[in-house]
Amino acid sequence: MTHRARHKETEDFLGASADVPGRDAAGRGEFLEFLGLTLAAGAFVLFVVHPEVSEALVHALAARTAAFVH
Template identity: 75%
Template sequence: MTYRARHTEREDLLGPSAATGRDSVPGRGEFLEFLGLTSAAAAFVLFVVRPEVSEGLVRALASRASAFVH
């Protein structure tokens, strides 16, 4: 059998930085995760449905890169 260590104090689980600061806002992480997944799914659908968008993006990045070289 394997032994699993269990934390007895709540502070050990959260860590000292989770008690204060931006991470202590409830629901913020779930919302940001949802927002990121939604934008990634939208970008994937856009590139599948409209492949010319990816070609335009490559052209735009290439033209900006060439502008930095000159």
């Protein structure tokens, strides 16, 4: 027979950020994750629609690297 632990909530328990006044339900981490995924999807679409952008980016990075070497 398995024993299941029961978590007791105490009065000093800090609830979720949605329970704290002045904080919205979606946390800052979720917003940053959404923003990152949006930027990544936009970059992917840009590279698919305009493949010359990736070539220009590689050329610009190579030129800057070569400038640091000299």
